[in-house]
Amino acid sequence: MVNLLACAGILTGCKPLPPSKPxxxxxxxxxxxxxVFHAYCARCHYPTTTRGLKGPGLQALTKVKAMPSGAPPTDERITQTIRHGHGMMQAVPVGDEDLQYLLAYLHTL
Ligand code: HEC
Structure with missing residues (x-):
């Protein structure tokens, strides 16, 4: 059990993720x-863990090499995911201004 807890990030190969900004x-x-995240994303994504809800947990999203799909976590790819959806995730109608704030927030995770 202790091991399981210390090793919560199975997908990350148990490497500790860089900390989120307080x-x-x-x-x-x-x-x-x-x-914006709480309004549009939180019902499907946990922001501070990699544990899945409806979609994958987004902890350290912009700091890892690849998103769950294997795509690099660039602002461009993330914007595309939000605007056009990706696989099981439908497009989310976030306004231009809110999207900029949302990306700034995603970089803190
Ligand atoms: C109704 C549920 C739902 C909502 C709302 C939602 N997502 Fe998702 N999201 C998913 C699911 C399911 C996946 C997994 C898609 C797949 O790989 O098939 C996903 C995948 C992702 C991925 C990973 C993409 C990849 O390339 O691996 C990111 C990043 C993401 N979502 C960000 C967001 C953000 C930011 C928001 C808010 C604007 C959001 N999602 C809103 C369900 C949702």
């Missing part, structure tokens, strides 16, 4: 982005 240090943009 909420207290968020810029105004990142804080807005967190609200």
């Amino acid at each position: 909420e207290a240090q968020f810029t105004p943009e990142e804080a807005r982005g967190a609200q």
